[in-house]
Amino acid sequence: MPTLFTGQKRLFHSSEALTYTAMEKFAALLDRLILTPSRNGKLRLLEDYFRTTPDPDRGWALAALTGALDVPSVKPAMLRAMATERLDPVLFGYSYDYVGDLAETISLVWAPSPAASEGAAPSLSAVVEALFSASRSEGPKRVAAFLDALEPSSRWALLKLVTGGLRIGVSARLAKQALANFGAQEINAIEEIWHGLSPPYEPLFAWLDGHGERPVSAARAPFRPVMLAQPLEEGDRPAITPEVYAAEWKWDGIRVQAVSDGGVRRLYSRTGEDIGEAFPDVLEGLDIEGAIDGELLVGRSVDGRIEAGSFSELQQRLNRKSVTGKLVVSHPAFIRAYDCLVDGEEDVRALPFRHRRSRLERLVGRSLAGRVDLSPLLPYDHWDALAAQRLAPPAPIIEGVMLKRWDSPYEGGRPKGPWFKWKRDPFVIDAVLMYAQRGHGKRSSFYSDYTFGVWRQGEAGEELVPVGKAYFGFTDAELIEIDRFVRRHTTGRFGPVREVEHRPDLGLVFEVAFEGLNRSTRHRSGVAMRFPRIARLRWDKPPAEADRIEALEALLDAGDGGPAALRRARGAPV
Amino acid sequence: MFLFFALRCDYLGRMIRPEQLLAPTADGLFCPLGGFHIDPVRPVERALITHGHGDHARSGHDRVLATAETLRIMAARYGEDFANGGTPAKLGEAMRIGDVTVSFHPAGHVLGSAQIAVEAEGCRIVVSGDYKRRRDPTCLPFEPVACDVFITEATFGLPVFRHPDDGVEIHKLLTSLKDFPERTHLVGAYALGKAQRIICRLREEGYREPIYIHGALEKLCRLYEEEGIDLGELLPATLDAGSKTDFAGAIVVCPPSAFSDRWARRFPDPLPCFASGWMAIRQRAKQRGVELPLIVSDHCDWQELTETIEEIAPGEVWVTHGREEALVRWCALSGIAARPLHMVGYEDEAE
Numbered sequence: 001m002p003t004l005f006t007g008q009k010r011l012f013h014s015s016e017a018l019t020y021t022a023m024e025k026f027a028a029l030l031d032r033l034i035l036t037p038s039r040n041g042k043l044r045l046l047e048d049y050f051r052t053t054p055d056p057d058r059g060w061a062l063a064a065l066t067g068a069l070d071v072p073s074v075k076p077a078m079l080r081a082m083a084t085e086r087l088d089p090v091l092f093g094y095s096y097d098y099v100g101d102l103a104e105t106i107s108l109v110w111a112p113s114p115a116a117s118e119g120a121a122p123s124l125s126a127v128v129e130a131l132f133s134a135s136r137s138e139g140p141k142r143v144a145a146f147l148d149a150l151e152p153s154s155r156w157a158l159l160k161l162v163t164g165g166l167r168i169g170v171s172a173r174l175a176k177q178a179l180a181n182f183g184a185q186e187i188n189a190i191e192e193i194w195h196g197l198s199p200p201y202e203p204l205f206a207w208l209d210g211h212g213e214r215p216v217s218a219a220r221a222p223f224r225p226v227m228l229a230q231p232l233e234e235g236d237r238p239a240i241t242p243e244v245y246a247a248e249w250k251w252d253g254i255r256v257q258a259v260s261d262g263g264v265r266r267l268y269s270r271t272g273e274d275i276g277e278a279f280p281d282v283l284e285g286l287d288i289e290g291a292i293d294g295e296l297l298v299g300r301s302v303d304g305r306i307e308a309g310s311f312s313e314l315q316q317r318l319n320r321k322s323v324t325g326k327l328v329v330s331h332p333a334f335i336r337a338y339d340c341l342v343d344g345e346e347d348v349r350a351l352p353f354r355h356r357r358s359r360l361e362r363l364v365g366r367s368l369a370g371r372v373d374l375s376p377l378l379p380y381d382h383w384d385a386l387a388a389q390r391l392a393p394p395a396p397i398i399e400g401v402m403l404k405r406w407d408s409p410y411e412g413g414r415p416k417g418p419w420f421k422w423k424r425d426p427f428v429i430d431a432v433l434m435y436a437q438r439g440h441g442k443r444s445s446f447y448s449d450y451t452f453g454v455w456r457q458g459e460a461g462e463e464l465v466p467v468g469k470a471y472f473g474f475t476d477a478e479l480i481e482i483d484r485f486v487r488r489h490t491t492g493r494f495g496p497v498r499e500v501e502h503r504p505d506l507g508l509v510f511e512v513a514f515e516g517l518n519r520s521t522r523h524r525s526g527v528a529m530r531f532p533r534i535a536r537l538r539w540d541k542p543p544a545e546a547d548r549i550e551a552l553e554a555l556l557d558a559g560d561g562g563p564a565a566l567r568r569a570r571g572a573p574v
Numbered sequence: 575m576f577l578f579f580a581l582r583c584d585y586l587g588r589m590i591r592p593e594q595l596l597a598p599t600a601d602g603l604f605c606p607l608g609g610f611h612i613d614p615v616r617p618v619e620r621a622l623i624t625h626g627h628g629d630h631a632r633s634g635h636d637r638v639l640a641t642a643e644t645l646r647i648m649a650a651r652y653g654e655d656f657a658n659g660g661t662p663a664k665l666g667e668a669m670r671i672g673d674v675t676v677s678f679h680p681a682g683h684v685l686g687s688a689q690i691a692v693e694a695e696g697c698r699i700v701v702s703g704d705y706k707r708r709r710d711p712t713c714l715p716f717e718p719v720a721c722d723v724f725i726t727e728a729t730f731g732l733p734v735f736r737h738p739d740d741g742v743e744i745h746k747l748l749t750s751l752k753d754f755p756e757r758t759h760l761v762g763a764y765a766l767g768k769a770q771r772i773i774c775r776l777r778e779e780g781y782r783e784p785i786y787i788h789g790a791l792e793k794l795c796r797l798y799e800e801e802g803i804d805l806g807e808l809l810p811a812t813l814d815a816g817s818k819t820d821f822a823g824a825i826v827v828c829p830p831s832a833f834s835d836r837w838a839r840r841f842p843d844p845l846p847c848f849a850s851g852w853m854a855i856r857q858r859a860k861q862r863g864v865e866l867p868l869i870v871s872d873h874c875d876w877q878e879l880t881e882t883i884e885e886i887a888p889g890e891v892w893v894t895h896g897r898e899e900a901l902v903r904w905c906a907l908s909g910i911a912a913r914p915l916h917m918v919g920y921e922d923e924a925e
Contacts, residue, residue: 034856035865087733088907094900095734099855108734108854152736438834444846444863445838496834496861 022123027157046178059200066172073139107156183208188225191272220264225412229419247378251295252399285371291342349410426513456549473533504544511536608672615919624703625687643686681705682716684767724888728896758841762830786811788828895920
């Protein structure tokens with residue numbers, strides 16, 4: 001396979017940045033991050049920035065990038081008020097409508113006060129220190145004075161810095177990866193100590209620079225890097241015997257690490273983000289002492305016990321920073337425990353899985369709050385028996401089987417061999433390409449993002465209704481073919497989007513693989529697919545023979561387990 | 575000042591009102607006393623054309639009056655038979671058409687671009703077409719003409735638009751070339767005016783390498799050179815000019831739409847740059863997949879629009895296209911009578 005589209009091999013330098021002021025340099029970083037489509041390009045920009053920027057400025061920049069900076073004396077509404085003191089509010093309103101971003105609008109329309117002194121441009125740390133120490137009434141005045149001293153692009157960077165929410169396509173995780181690359185460390189090593197650190201992170205940078213010890217996490221209930229499994233491949237099968245590998249269900253929730261340490265309780269995602277605020281009920285019920293690895297599930301209360309619900313029910317509680325009391329009652333969350341990392345005060349990660357499992361059973365057995373239960377082990381005699389169980393899971397929220405070596409220690413990362421995941425086969429449907437959008441970066445001259453639909457009975461007869469969007473799963477050669485088809489069969493254009501011929505007798509059918517289906521009020525079809533991708537191109541199939549919405553609705557009614565017909569009936573797993 | 579002109583037009587015995595001299599119609603601005611349209615969007619009998627951009631200069635009119643350069647540009651774009659007859663207008667020279675006097679004055683927008691002044695019974699209206707106030711080595715600078723009504727565009731008529739110096743932007747490109755010598759710098763620029771200005775400014779800043787151009791730019795670049803504008807060595811950006819690697823570190827100038835064409839695939843690891851006033855807005859650049867935005871515009875920014883109105887001090891301002899509402903609001907705040915014309919058919923810069 002040619003590697004035409006696998007990210008950019010050519011990376012950025014920032015030598016010219018050396019002559020910039022601190023704020024200009026930070027602005028240049030943000031500017032380039034926004035406009036650099038490739039992940040590797042972004043990482044390289046961040047690494048260069050960390051390498052060439054002194055403390056404490058790089059630390060404040062890192063805090064802004066990871067969302068760890070909150071300046072209480074400055075809030076967006078004040079900034080707007082401040083801007084309209086200098087510009088007619090109507091003209092400001094037109095400008096904001098046009099630009100769509102408050103910080104960018106203010107930075108562009110800001111007219112420096114004639115009285116502004118020609119002071120030196122402030123550094124990041126000067127800005128942060130001045131604003132942290134400011135009262136709510138002083139805050140905006142100090143911001144105004146800084147804006148007077150800066151160029152538009154630096155003004156924008158400053159406003160982004162103090163209001164948080166950069167929205168520049170960089171996650172906290174990506175920033176940590178860049179730190180890891182810059183210091184030639186594993187990202188695990190950074191995630192492990194992250195929660196004990198605070199801006200401007202001078203000890204962290206000293207360690208990454210190579211002239212300091214690795215900071216010791218002083219915080220209670222720290223995060224420990226999560227152990228992940230490799231997908232099971234054909235060649236691994238001979239090794240799978242009951243003597244060597246334990247089996248258990250793979251639950252389809254969110255992987256979490258729950259830590260209770262001398263009265264401090266924390267709930268981490270698998271990348272080390274603290275998600276406790278969204279699950280106060282779980283923290284409340286975490287009546288154990290130690291650290292466990294498990295799956296966070298949402299369920300319903302049945303006779304005082306919680307039964308696992310579907311992934312859609314879990315979604316009700318995801319992506320919320322805080323949670324209402326009502327939701328906590330209607331959608332209680334709990335942890336199905338997989339493993340034990342710390343038992344009481346004792347770190348047991350080096351023990352074999354067999355021993356950790358009995359520690360886990362004891363730990364969970366002592367919990368009375370009903371918010372932690374055990375993920376049961378799955379006894380099996382031989383391979384075929386296990387394969388048969390995988391095909392008939394007892395609950396829809398199960399997404400496959402996990403295999404763990406009885407003698408494996410708990411090691412962060414994704415080591416090859418000790419743990420395997422053997423997921424259920426995806427669902428597949430045949431859907432018709434309806435719209436195509438141009439991609440980004442290397443794909444910017446290709447129509448590579450596809451919206452596809454299935455048939456339904458509409459008011460005016462049979463019609464296609466969009467059910468999902470996918471932009472991967474195909475090979476580079478297939479992309480070229482699809483692109484050609486899109487260009488030759490365009491029926492309408494909307495900006496970067498083309499409408500493509502999709503009649504019963506003319507169109508392109510995709511075999512789409514996906515992991516599950518949720519009800520959705522945002523989509524016209526009423527359904528939203530999880531993790532859809534193009535499994536195969538069906539040039540041989542006329543669009544009239546693609547699937548109908550009823551097939552998906554049946555899947556919804558059956559819950560996440562779904563009718564087996566949609567899963568394996570079409571042959572080869574993807 | 576405002577009062578003086580208002581009186582001059584309406585009350586001092588000269589009976590003509592501006593609307594009688596030039597009226598916005600579905601075809602464009604129409605002068606009933608002279609029997610001609612200015613920049614009509616549909617074929618008409620007699621057309622006066624401000625400049626050669628496609629939305630202002632269309633083919634199929636019967637007779638056209640425009641600067642010699644604009645006539646040449648129209649012939650290059652539409653063929654020699656773009657109209658039944660073309661008459662060159664000399665800059666600054668008054669001509670009598672019907673009952674009105676007409677004169678052309680440099681607008682500073684692109685080669686051959688002109689403002690058109692229309693005068694009758696002591697009332698003068700200046701149709702500025704598209705214009706800018708910055709230096710541009712490829713065309714004559716804008717000349718302010720006193721008038722009763724100044725008709726202006728407002729493409730960048732919002733306070734957020736303050737174009738930086740074009741030298742700063744050209745150096746951004748040159749720096750990027752040094753930083754990424756292996757990437758083809760694909761510069762999207764409007765085929766008439768912007769492309770030649772960018773090339774010319776690169777030469778002024780000392781760039782001596784051959785510059786590769788997209789086929790759509792060839793005719794117009796040749797025309798500029800024949801008009802005495804030195805663009806240095808230009809080569810076609812076609813594959814037979816060499817193998818794929820020959821474009822590494824090269825500048826290739828193309829129409830903005832060519833980024834997404836299959837044409838762009840011939841270059842190794844292209845770095846999309848886009849020269850446009852819109853590039854001041856980050857999300858605009860991001861939406862278009864631009865990695866290096868170059869804020870270079872052939873239109874006025876907000877400050878230049880408002881300063882031009884203050885300098886000319888017309889009795890009234892009419893706004894043709896762009897962000898009319900904001901410019902009209904500014905005029906209201908400054909005590910200048912203004913109204914939007916809601917003209918359709920004129921596009922924003924090179925979108």
